[in-house]
Amino acid sequence: MARTKDPDPEVRRRILDVSLDLFATKGFAATGVQEIVTKAGVTKGALYHYFKSKDEILFEIYGRVFGHELESLQRIVAEGHDPVRTLRTIIVDLVSHTAAITKESAVFARGGHADSPHWQAMQEQWRRYQEGFRQVIRDGQEAGAFSSKASPEVASWSVFGFTNSMHTWYRPEGRKSPADIGEELADLILTGLQS
Amino acid sequence: MARTKDPDPEVRRRILDVSLDLFATKGFAATGVQEIVTKAGVTKGALYHYFKSKDEILFEIYGRVFGHELESLQRIVAEGHDPVRTLRTIIVDLVSHTAAITKESAVFARGGHADSPHWQAMQEQWRRYQEGFRQVIRDGQEAGAFSSKASPEVASWSVFGFTNSMHTWYRPEGRKSPADIGEELADLILTGLQS
DNA sequence: ATAGACATACCAACCGGTCGGCATTGACTT
């Protein structure tokens, strides 16, 4: 029974969970390593056994934010539906995904670490997602589905701003499901775009 | 030339300006007092002569964010125009104001200091502004100007999310003026609300 | 003389990070 090496022990998980909580509520810089280990019920030795720096914990959290959203968008576009249905699906997908990672989203929203490669890499992914989103709107305008007077930039920032601020007000125990909220947002934006 | 006692000496201003810059780009916690005074070309003695703590600098910046926005909203409502025009004016006003204080807005967006009374006071003002905004939408729905199917919450968070994220993309040297951008956002949201 | 406007030197506390050590465990040898 070759017991395989545990790839993700509970101690490591606890450190990550507690860090996520603290980074989301207090911010990365304002959170001390000592605070993390105390709340997680472990020691500094344990933390530095699993992570080579405090930064690395942050980077692992970053990785969960935009990991697969660009692929998701491209997959939806590839399905080849009409612009209205395509954009609606994208918006609902984005809102649902953001609702599922509110804490990570809060850490991301606080920003920081502008000079680290990890942060820049994530910003680049995020930028590409934005560009893909706007391209869907532009395609829809050329196809005549959306008004040419509307601004793809303003429309996209309404949606991104909405999702970026979700962590400040969205609560999972609320009446509306993430999908419901996404549909309502899609209703609003799509109506506006079609004018 | 009786040089009157300067109520806001240049040294104090420089400290405030530099702090605003650093807090907006690096975050409050990640910015050291030493860093502020070095960049401002003054000494710590000067800083602690004008401010009794690093926090107080932050609080003074906070004060500039929502100082008069609630009054502005109430003044616009009091003018008694139709819901569509009222909401449009409010949105343009909010976007313009946010564009004028992008750095302060960035500091606010990073959040933090959840337990300080200053932060909570500002959150309360912000909450009241949101409520006033949503009430305009609800009034418009009762008056039949807006569709009753639309969600005031989703519509308002599209606008607030938009303004909250402006500091990440708005540049004063861009082609569109803040008022232009505000009009475009108003077009989008108002069309959506009227369905 | 008095008060404001700083400069300078300094401090305890805390920061992220390190390091030698130790208990446990599975693999390999005999």
Next chain:
DNA sequence: AAGTCAATGCCGACCGGTTGGTATGTCTAT
């Protein structure tokens, strides 16, 4: 089966540097 060994997982005392903040002094204008 017993003994050896190396690796893993973790502990906690410790480190140099930095932190926000202060005490005291000096200069200047009134």
